Amino acid sequence: MNLSVAVDTISLAQSLRDGETLISASQSFEVGFFTPGNSNNRYLGIWYKFNPSTVVWVANRKNPITDKQGMLVMNDDGNLVLLSKDKRIIWSINSSRVLENPVGQLLDSWNLVFRDNINMNSDNYVWQSFDYPTDISLPGMKLGWNLRTGFERYLTPWMSADDPSPRDFSLRLDIHGLPQLVITTGSRKEVRSGPWNGRQFGGTPFSDKVVHNFIFKAMLVHKQDELYYIYEPFNNTVKTHIILDQSGTMHRRVWNWKTTEWSILYTWPFDSCDHYAQCGANNNCRINKTPICECLKGFIPKAEDEWDTHGLSQSRKCIEKSPSGCPSGEGFLKLPAIKLPDFNWYNNSMNINECKAECFKNCSCRAYANSDVSGGSGCLIWFGELIDIRECPPGFSWGQDIFLRVPASEPVWRINKAIWCNDSKHGCCGIMEGPWK
Structure with missing residues (x-):
């Protein structure tokens, strides 16, 4: 049983084949198979529906499929798995939790979630793509730590425009002292924002430009079990994200509806x-x-x-x-x-x-x-x-x-x-x- 392009969910005994897609309810995001740049490999990814060339998440970034016979399925164990032509598992969410009525759903936030169909509460997601970002951070996605388990969410750039496998750069929240953003190569700091000062990261030259343009609002959230950075746009017409490029440079991009292209609001590091x-x-x-x-x-x-x-x-x-x-x-x-x-x-x-x-x-x-x-x-x-x-x-x-x-x-x-x-x-x-x- 295959899915039509109007569906945003995948359930037991269903599959998503190469050439088919799931589309979020508001038509904002799409999940399916794509080929990056001049590569011949295929990957399962999520992209903007209005701008398909901007892929915001990749599932099998370290393990490409070499033909167009890949398939995303909900198997008998209630897991989302990506299979090759010979039914070899390329990627899986690896959930050990057994659900009564499992469903995978692409939300309007671009978050691909795995949950029980009778419980929509985000606290009960068994798995979500927000927890495993690639090179892009979108509104509502956490960058930081689960303090109880030590689990960390951070960005890593693509190896090249043809290869989404991760480079050794990363953008993460450093919590040794007052929290701050850092770009690292391995364990070495390359760039540091300065500590969070109650409003923003205090040593970032882009702060005034961002505030005066009313693009987004940033927050540092510290709960008993979590410490993370998150941002939200000021209104629903603003489309913005952070991307970490192949050189280890971070860009804040904003969609320009008139030119139908991404504009760079700021780049970091800003200068030497x-x-x-x-x-x-x-x-x-x-x-x-x-x-x-x-x-x-x-x-x-x-x-x-x-x-x-x-x-x-x-x-x-x-x-x-x-x-x-x-x-x-x-x-x-x-x-x-x-x-x-x-x-x-x-x-x-x-x-x-x-x-x-x-x-x-x-x-x-x-x-x-x-x-x-x-x-x-x-x-x-x-x-x-x-x-x-x-x-x-x-x-x-x-x-x-x-x-x-x-x-x-x-x-x-x-x-x-x-x-x-x-x-x-x-x-x-x-x-x-x-x-x-």
Whole structure:
């Protein structure tokens, strides 16, 4: 018994053959077999009904079918399986749960789900494609972790336009410290967004552009068993998604109904300062200045012959000018509008004044900041080296304030507060605050 193209479900004893498709109820998405680029291989995938060339999910990305004899079936065990011509299992959802009346359904969200036909509750899905993304994240899809089981949802790009098998890049939610987005190669960080600040990921130069265009709203959801990033469009006319391309670059794309093509809203990494630790430890990356790497206040280059040159950047090895031992007169220098450093310690219950006091009493504390710019409490503290700092480039207004521990001898200061400037042309200033001893 074969399905017609008007159906969005597959049930027991039914099949979906190559050339047939399931279509979601609102005609938004379609599932079926396709051939990517110049390949001769066949894959089971999901694509936009209005734009079939944009495939948003692939089932058998590591195990292609070499002819047009593939078939998706609901077998006698109540599992969705993809079979080759010789009835070899190419792909399966591998469900161990036995359902009374199993059904596979393509939802309007593009989510292909496996559930009992008498229970529509999403909490009772036995399997869903949302849990196994490929290179695209769509609205409503979680990027993050099941904290109870350790299961993670993340993106991996296609190997090429002809081959959907995964490359070694990934876009994921890093939860070591305050959560942040990272692009990685294996275990190595390539790009880092900066921590979630209550509204957005704080070191992302695209934030203002997104907000002012009212494309989507982003959320970080932390439940007892889950921690994930998710987004939703502002209205139903907006079609948008995140895609991680073959080079490990993330793009936010929006469908243009007039030109009937995808427009890129932003690309990340945005510039060379977005690359992880571009300037090394205890450095500030400044994209429009020469050199773009500058040691933070209280730090000096170790030696010029030990700088590492990478293209436009000069990665300095910055060390403390005078090792801190809590000497008399130490205070905090406010650095405005920067991407906060990596590897933070945080406490959600402390306010900013308690955070400052906590940092000041610990001689190994290098800096502190507010973790929530939306008005809530929250304290971020850094110990040891400060990694992957960059300043907000001209034309943007993202970034957060951080308070850097410095000796009193560093800026010109007065009894309780001091203002320093080291660049009169660009007005690069900060505020020095006590307490003083």
